[in-house]
Amino acid sequence: MKRVSLKDIARIAGVSPSTVSFVLNGKAKQMRISETLASKIMEVAKKEGYHPNPVAVSLRTGKSQILGLVVETISGNFFASLSRIIEEEAARFGYKIVYTSTENNRQKGKELIGMLSQRQVDGYIITPTPGMEQDIKELIADNKPVVLMDSYFPGIDVPHVLVNNYEGVMKGMSHMIEKGYRRIGFVTVDLNLVQMEERLKAYQDAMQKEGLSTDNLVLTLKYEEEKEKEIGIQQVTSFLKNTPDLEAVFFATNYLGLLGLESIHRLGLKLPDDLAMIVFDDHDVFRLYPPGITCIRQPAEEIAKTALELLMDQLGKGNNNLGGETKLEISPGLVIRGTTEYLPKVNK
Amino acid sequence: MKRVSLKDIARIAGVSPSTVSFVLNGKAKQMRISETLASKIMEVAKKEGYHPNPVAVSLRTGKSQILGLVVETISGNFFASLSRIIEEEAARFGYKIVYTSTENNRQKGKELIGMLSQRQVDGYIITPTPGMEQDIKELIADNKPVVLMDSYFPGIDVPHVLVNNYEGVMKGMSHMIEKGYRRIGFVTVDLNLVQMEERLKAYQDAMQKEGLSTDNLVLTLKYEEEKEKEIGIQQVTSFLKNTPDLEAVFFATNYLGLLGLESIHRLGLKLPDDLAMIVFDDHDVFRLYPPGITCIRQPAEEIAKTALELLMDQLGKGNNNLGGETKLEISPGLVIRGTTEYLPKVNK
């Protein structure tokens, strides 16, 4: 059962391949092909079950209708959500997604060059990690359509869409402060990424605005250590134990929040009576969790959709309704598990 | 900055394209090309930064080095884990992954035909859902390499790899029974899939073996209703409330477990004192959860790796160390959150 080719259709319809191609690509009237002939060709194509070979089209046109998606890790709710939505949306524009996760590359020292070298993708959506700057610059220099998600490099002028980290943390801090919390700790990681800096800054600003000191209230884990789960837990545990009068802790990432949960569990602390917790959540992980935790939730759907639109803009598709924007910040939602009642006032 | 082509390399090296092709494809000595010439060509290629155009290779050879991955939903820990591992492993064999989720298709009535019609993939790894039988048959008839994951159709002879559902539930039930639980409920969904049947059967067999009745202890949600989260929760809630002397509940899927948690929360029941819970977990979702829950965990990594190996076998790669096996069942792990101490004996 061989596939029927365009040439087959031409033969059967008794016309030349070019005519078939024009008709099938909707250029019939542009080429002034008679309605009669056009519809006859359409019919034959349909009857024979003709589907153009995308590989041949790609070779000829230089377009593959495939987008490269580079995420940190496909497992993990946030990135999985992003991927799912991007795939859905891309399909609407006739694009497929091939994805690569960078988690190994970073460790094995492999770059996403491997990805780049396969230049059969029409565009890239990338969640940047430190050290990827060079690769992205090459892409840009190569005139490849690129959109960054979740983070960006201040030095590189490329469209990116991410949650408004500063505003998110601010919202969360305001909420905590309003609830009466004063001694609020902040646990972060020394990843050299803008979003981490923004989050820390917002925390500091929020505290300062209230005239609250942040001395000894910030724990910054080393990135390498953080990944050693046990080491991370011990550092957080020690931080929680040795910080006097701690009333609440803000975890700057979802992963840190998990470390925090384990620490709290080990210390036998009760949420939120002994300690309240607030997390800049990757996504909706904490929906599983019992009350006593406040989450800043990132709107994965909005981020993903926007990123794809920005890419479509570059590819000349889409509605261009985003104009010349190259940076979009999306306000985060504030999610509180179990309603705010679970975050009691603190007796000062 | 145009890409260098094979022809360019040939010109620069002063040989014909064929020679370059042979050398670069490691057929130098097979074609009796002199070492000197070969290494010279290699050098030029390297110096010019030559990378073969995969699209051209694909058109010529009919192979794309791309595998199609069809999962139910990419968001969701289990499938995300599967995807990640498959991507990793596939990369080792030089394959990329393009994936499609079926969650929409099912609803919108679209089949994965869209996927099929793009026949530029070399093989398929598919998580089957009801109604996909016909598509899979076509693939087989078309001689496409296919491996099913997580489920299979008894009527179709195609390699598949999944967890041993029966044994998994058996293990879990034995554990509960050993702990002293007798009135154990079972919540499932009327999905017409082998794995669901196996799970129910194991529950029934386990109970029967102990001479325990299962009358009124099984709740089967309608698939459509299950998806309406609120309806599902209400049904489970009502089941929990109206089943007298219920000591424990076995949830047949992860999603059902989530409904169960919400129900338990709403009823104000305390885990595991008022009610113990056991879940056939999609993956490691419940690692987040507090003690009192027992999980049957599916070994995503093993499943994914095995599936890929089976596919590589069909593609003529790999080690063929799986022989002629076309069905692999993997024993599930039994994971108990917070150690078994959290599952107290029941006073009968």
Added chain:
DNA sequence: CTGAAAGCGCTTACAG
């Protein structure tokens, strides 16, 4: 209005 021809970048019989 329509067809013959070139060419996208490779691979691989085939002929020396």
Added chain:
DNA sequence: CTGAAAGCGCTTACAG
């Protein structure tokens, strides 16, 4: 040992 040539299945100037 090496090169000229065909061909994978399309698209698109170009010539009628």
